[in-house]
Amino acid sequence: MEYVFEINGGDFSSGGNASSTIKRALKERNVDPLVIKRIVVALFEAEINVVAHADHGTITVIIEEHQVQMFVKDFGPGIEDIELAMSEGYSTASDTVREMGFGAGMGLPNIKKNADVFEIESVKGLGTNAHIIIYLKND
Amino acid sequence: MKLSEIVRELNLKVESIANQDATIISAYASDLLSDVMGNAKAGQIWITMQTHKNVAAIASLKDIQAVVIINNGTPEKDMVMHAKNENVAVLITDLPCYEFCAALHKLINCEI
Ligand SMILES: Nc1ncnc2c1ncn2[C@@H]1O[C@H](COP(=O)(O)OP(=O)(O)OP(=O)(O)O)[C@@H](O)[C@H]1O
Ligand SMILES: [Mg+2]
Numbered sequence: 001m002e003y004v005f006e007i008n009g010g011d012f013s014s015g016g017n018a019s020s021t022i023k024r025a026l027k028e029r030n031v032d033p034l035v036i037k038r039i040v041v042a043l044f045e046a047e048i049n050v051v052a053h054a055d056h057g058t059i060t061v062i063i064e065e066h067q068v069q070m071f072v073k074d075f076g077p078g079i080e081d082i083e084l085a086m087s088e089g090y091s092t093a094s095d096t097v098r099e100m101g102f103g104a105g106m107g108l109p110n111i112k113k114n115a116d117v118f119e120i121e122s123v124k125g126l127g128t129n130a131h132i133i134i135y136l137k138n139d
Numbered sequence: 140m141k142l143s144e145i146v147r148e149l150n151l152k153v154e155s156i157a158n159q160d161a162t163i164i165s166a167y168a169s170d171l172l173s174d175v176m177g178n179a180k181a182g183q184i185w186i187t188m189q190t191h192k193n194v195a196a197i198a199s200l201k202d203i204q205a206v207v208i209i210n211n212g213t214p215e216k217d218m219v220m221h222a223k224n225e226n227v228a229v230l231i232t233d234l235p236c237y238e239f240c241a242a243l244h245k246l247i248n249c250e251i
Binding site for chain 2: 019044
């Protein structure tokens with residue numbers, strides 16, 4: 001099953017829509033609640049990063065028998081130094097975004113903690129691509 | 140302790156509640172959303188000064204039972220609406236964060 005979501009930069013009021021749609025779909029499939037939690041955290045952080053940092057983007061979620069794959073592609077400023085961006089506490093969030101409580105610099109670390117596979121690549125001035133995989137069964 | 144008892148004992152103003160009978164055993168206090176995303180646990184009360192819609196979205200995604208807004212803050216309309224749809228309670232205290240946490244801790248722990 002494949003889901004595609006269009007995300008607009010700055011549209012905080014829609015932030016979380018992709019995550020809650022996927023959460024509902026996984027619940028209906030009776031996926032282990034602990035696994036659902038990890039997927040939801042990773043997806044929400046990726047989704048909000050597009051809203052908070054990029055111009056616009058697309059999230060594709062593919063629910064397969066043994067895993068969930070998330071492809072997050074955005075057009076925007078990109079990330080110059082990914083290693084730095086991945087470190088806890090690093091954030092370039094604007095003051096407005098920080099006032100909302102975003103900008104702790106914990107989003108990418110949260111994704112890494114919860115994902116089985118997390119790959120991210122970015123071109124400065126162009127955009128960012130992330131690929132997240134979480135396995136549904138631990139064997 | 141039941142959510143409804145917490146509301147009564149701590150004199151909380153209710154913006155939305157449908158889960159009065161939910162049992163609360165702990166809480167998480169933070170204004171940083173990705174801290175809550177990473178560290179809060181299902182079934183908790185979330186104590187914060189944030190009042191926008193993403194708060195309700197996060198609460199629902201994390202299966203948090205109730206958001207308590209401190210310092211008599213006013214939740215935005217779309218936060219309350221979203222919380223109602225998702226069955227998350229929205230409550231308001233006039234206490235600051237530390238005082239509310241202390242009162243809640245005492246209340247929950249007295250019961251045990
Ligand atoms: N999609 C993106 N496009 C451009 N920059 C990004 C993107 N995602 C992350 N970044 C950069 O990486 C930094 C760290 O991201 P991370 O998600 O860890 O923290 P944050 O979004 O700033 O705050 P938090 O997620 O804790 O609310 C961001 O501040 C930003 O500079
Ligand atoms: Mg982030």
